[in-house]
Amino acid sequence: MFFYYLDLAWRSIKKTPFLSLLMVLAISIGIGITITTLNVYKMASINPAGERSSQLFALRLMSQDNDTWERLTPQITYQDAYNLRKSTIPVRQTAMFRTGLAVQTEDPNFSPILEGVRVIDSDFFGLFEVPFVYGGPWDKQVDSEGGYKVVISEEINQKAFGGVNSVGKSILLNRKPYQVVGVTAQWNPSPKYYDVNNGAFNDSEQIFVPFSLAPIEEYESWGNNNSWRHEDIRTYSDKLASEMHWNQYWVELDTPAKQQEYQEWLSRYVEQQQRLGRFKHPEAHGDISDVDKWLKEHNVVPEDNKVLVGLSVLFLVVCLVNMLGLLLAKFLKRAPEVGVRRAIGASRLQIFSQHIVEVGVIGFCGGALGLLWAWGALYVLSSKFDLEQSLAQLDQSMWLIAPMIAVSAAIIAGLYPAWRICSTNPSIYLKSQ
Amino acid sequence: MLQIRPIISMLMRSKSGPILLLVQIILSVAIVANASFIITERVSLMSRESGIAESEVFDLDIYNFDDGMDPVSQTKRDIEIIRNLEGVKAATVSSMTPLSGGGWASNFSYGTSKEDRVDAANAPLYYGDEQMIATLGLKLIEGRNFYPDEVLTGGSELASLLIVSKAYAQETFGDESPIGKVMYRGEIGNQPMKIIGVVERLQGAWVDNNNLERGMIINVELAAAFNRILVRADEEAIVGLKEAIPAALHKENPNRVVRGFTTISEHRNIVYRDHELMATVLSMMVVLLLLITSLGLAGMVMFNIERRTKQIGTRRALGAKKRDIVSFFLVENYLICITGGVIGGLIAVQLGQQLMALYSLPKLELFYPIATVAGLLVLTTFAVIFPAQKAAKISPATATRSV
Numbered sequence: 001m002f003f004y005y006l007d008l009a010w011r012s013i014k015k016t017p018f019l020s021l022l023m024v025l026a027i028s029i030g031i032g033i034t035i036t037t038l039n040v041y042k043m044a045s046i047n048p049a050g051e052r053s054s055q056l057f058a059l060r061l062m063s064q065d066n067d068t069w070e071r072l073t074p075q076i077t078y079q080d081a082y083n084l085r086k087s088t089i090p091v092r093q094t095a096m097f098r099t100g101l102a103v104q105t106e107d108p109n110f111s112p113i114l115e116g117v118r119v120i121d122s123d124f125f126g127l128f129e130v131p132f133v134y135g136g137p138w139d140k141q142v143d144s145e146g147g148y149k150v151v152i153s154e155e156i157n158q159k160a161f162g163g164v165n166s167v168g169k170s171i172l173l174n175r176k177p178y179q180v181v182g183v184t185a186q187w188n189p190s191p192k193y194y195d196v197n198n199g200a201f202n203d204s205e206q207i208f209v210p211f212s213l214a215p216i217e218e219y220e221s222w223g224n225n226n227s228w229r230h231e232d233i234r235t236y237s238d239k240l241a242s243e244m245h246w247n248q249y250w251v252e253l254d255t256p257a258k259q260q261e262y263q264e265w266l267s268r269y270v271e272q273q274q275r276l277g278r279f280k281h282p283e284a285h286g287d288i289s290d291v292d293k294w295l296k297e298h299n300v301v302p303e304d305n306k307v308l309v310g311l312s313v314l315f316l317v318v319c320l321v322n323m324l325g326l327l328l329a330k331f332l333k334r335a336p337e338v339g340v341r342r343a344i345g346a347s348r349l350q351i352f353s354q355h356i357v358e359v360g361v362i363g364f365c366g367g368a369l370g371l372l373w374a375w376g377a378l379y380v381l382s383s384k385f386d387l388e389q390s391l392a393q394l395d396q397s398m399w400l401i402a403p404m405i406a407v408s409a410a411i412i413a414g415l416y417p418a419w420r421i422c423s424t425n426p427s428i429y430l431k432s433q
Numbered sequence: 434m435l436q437i438r439p440i441i442s443m444l445m446r447s448k449s450g451p452i453l454l455l456v457q458i459i460l461s462v463a464i465v466a467n468a469s470f471i472i473t474e475r476v477s478l479m480s481r482e483s484g485i486a487e488s489e490v491f492d493l494d495i496y497n498f499d500d501g502m503d504p505v506s507q508t509k510r511d512i513e514i515i516r517n518l519e520g521v522k523a524a525t526v527s528s529m530t531p532l533s534g535g536g537w538a539s540n541f542s543y544g545t546s547k548e549d550r551v552d553a554a555n556a557p558l559y560y561g562d563e564q565m566i567a568t569l570g571l572k573l574i575e576g577r578n579f580y581p582d583e584v585l586t587g588g589s590e591l592a593s594l595l596i597v598s599k600a601y602a603q604e605t606f607g608d609e610s611p612i613g614k615v616m617y618r619g620e621i622g623n624q625p626m627k628i629i630g631v632v633e634r635l636q637g638a639w640v641d642n643n644n645l646e647r648g649m650i651i652n653v654e655l656a657a658a659f660n661r662i663l664v665r666a667d668e669e670a671i672v673g674l675k676e677a678i679p680a681a682l683h684k685e686n687p688n689r690v691v692r693g694f695t696t697i698s699e700h701r702n703i704v705y706r707d708h709e710l711m712a713t714v715l716s717m718m719v720v721l722l723l724l725i726t727s728l729g730l731a732g733m734v735m736f737n738i739e740r741r742t743k744q745i746g747t748r749r750a751l752g753a754k755k756r757d758i759v760s761f762f763l764v765e766n767y768l769i770c771i772t773g774g775v776i777g778g779l780i781a782v783q784l785g786q787q788l789m790a791l792y793s794l795p796k797l798e799l800f801y802p803i804a805t806v807a808g809l810l811v812l813t814t815f816a817v818i819f820p821a822q823k824a825a826k827i828s829p830a831t832a833t834r835s836v
């Protein structure tokens with residue numbers, strides 16, 4: 001029966017090509033706009049930590065004085081980062097910041113390049129599940145004692161060593177030799193949730209060096225350095241001892257019990273620091289936020305996107321109302337024909353389902369065309385505005401979502417016209433033939 | 434003349450069609466009014482002037498990784514090298530690039546003692562030398578520029594003189610002249626800096642921050658391993674300088690990386706990209722929405738004409754002119770449009786308030802829903818008038834034939 005209705009639907013569409021085209025166009029444009037904005041929204045709001053989202057926590061401390069900043073900031077001071085590393089409760093933890101170093105190799109013909117570098121503890125790789133091609137993180141010992149070890153990305157490995165296994169070789173960073181201990185595979189979480197200071201959608205760093213080297217090598221910070229009071233900072237050790245917020249800190253706590261335990265440990269830390277004359281704010285406290293909360297708090301999804309999704313859904317509604325009107329017009333015009341079919345025995349249900357199938361076909365065509373619009377719109381927008389790759393590609397789920405929205409929306413729009421047509425009295429039309 | 438009464442009674446008889454049209458117009462007005470309001474808001478944001486010769490100025494970064502390097506003398510040498518290159522009009526070391534989205538900003542205070550301390554608004558800081566004004570192409574409107582011997586090379590703690598933007602001066606001191614005033618960092622007495630000049634306009638690095646217009650210049654040539662330099666040159670000369678500058682710098686000392694070369698115009702495009710994207714997507718939406726609404730309307734009118742063929746023929750037979758038939762459809766359309774427009778306008782204002790509360794958008798001005806309704810009236814006139822003229826051609830004979 002379904003296929004017979006499909007056939008009928010096709011004939012009816014062919015009979016009124018202009019009206020049908022209008023309807024397909026209306027629904028496809030509605031779907032196209034909705035899918036475009038939904039796609040950008042979805043890609044921007046994806047939680048890159050996946051199922052580990054609830055075990056990874058960004059740490060923040062309210063270490064400022066009263067009457068300065070009223071809120072927690074995404075970063076902490078170096079001295080706090082240094083102290084926090086002593087806790088044994090987290091499964092993994094890392095202090096970090098972003099810097100930049102000039103990369104050279106022992107090959108004198110290799111012209112130096114300036115690269116973004118992340119200064120981290122060895123737990124970083126396990127915590128954020130960074131995949132390795134060769135080797136692995138440096139030993140834990142390096143985190144406490146320091147050591148010129150480095151992990152580089154596949155891309156840097158390609159540039160500097162031609163892509164061979166470079167573990168054990170040495171690379172020059174700011175003219176100092178570092179021993180390569182690992183090469184990471186392609187890894188670029190989007191949004192870049194582990195550091196929201198430097199823009200949430202830029203590329204992740206390609207080189208990783210030990211945090212324990214920071215006081216020795218005096219790495220400059222390539223991120224925000226925020227002070228809540230004026231401090232005379234002239235040397236690097238002034239900066240390390242200052243109240244400036246410029247480090248990020250992440251911990252992995254796998255069970256609620258551990259999370260509880262760590263929270264209590266943090267409160268004791270704050271109290272201890274208060275006895276030393278720091279943390280003077282009445283609401284001074286330590287806070288841990290899992291990835292989900294972290295992304296929300298830092299508004300990683302721009303508000304513009306939400307406004308766009310809202311407006312485009314309204315747009316789709318307009319398209320549907322438009323379609324509803326056209327369907328009503330079309331179906332009622334066919335009333336005499338339906339009258340005859342009813343007279344020779346078609347039931348109301350049959351008439352109803354016949355028309356719903358027709359509407360579904362129109363909706364499906366609209367959805368398919370809409371996907372094409374969305375794909376085109378994303379392509380045009382991304383080439384014109386140089387959008388990040390991750391935002392501009394059509395998410396796979398959209399191939400399913402688009403026709404689903406289209407067909408169900410069309411059917412909702414078609415319910416009333418289909419009901420109107422099946423409930424007409426055939427005798428009226430039979431009489432005037 | 435306008436036959437409003439019979440039209441209304443006819444609309445009331447077959448309600449579903451007109452109601453659908455009404456809903457469509459209500460929603461369209463609500464969407465278009467809000468969207469076009471956001472568009473104009475973004476466009477006006479983007480059209481703010483920076484006060485800078487944007488297409489002639491570019492930035493570059495020099496990163497020295499030579500251990501034995503003395504930052505102060507190296508910086509002085511570097512800036513000399515760049516200034517002596519052909520095509521360079523002016524150049525200065527700078528703490529930041531205008532409109533780049535990243536840089537330095539700080540708060541100052543003024544007064545004579547702790548008790549009468551006044552905190553001034555946050556301001557973006559350009560640390561640079563006496564060529565900063567020439568490099569950016571700023572207009573000095575009061576006071577004077579730094580003398581070359583007043584500019585110190587080294588760290589930010591050497592600062593002692595300020596040239597502020599007019600916006601900053603007005604916000605801080607009102608109509609009083611700011612020349613000669615002394616500003617402090619944090620506590621009164623801490624790092625005093627005297628204002629010696631005012632430039633007409635100088636934007637900072639963050640276009641979405643309310644400190645944007647409050648730019649100021651400080652008399653320090655920052656010298657460190659990592660230096661940013663702003664260069665002004667003729668537009669045609671910039672391409673050549675991209676090659677010439679690194680070559681000249683590497684000749685002097687190869688242990689460094691030179692990169693950047695982005696003009697302020699390019700920075701402007703990047704920094705306003707999100708706003709432009711929003712404005713573009715919304716404009717696309719408005720155009721398509723109007724297209725859909727008018728196409729849908731035209732479809733409906735065409736259908737109505739077919740259904741009312743007999744009615745139209747009868748009216749023509751009874752003496753109605755072609756003009757009357759067309760005006761009948763037009764008036765019908767205007768009735769629906771105006772009703773929809775009023776309700777839609779109210780909803781638009783409501784929607785605008787929701788958006789304002791949720792997403793910190795400014796309040797919707799009434800002009801936008803009114804303009805949208807006016808626009809819709811014009812557009813729908815076109816959508817109706819062509820099928821209506823076709824309807825007017827229906828011969829009275831049609832009606833008499835099949836009744």
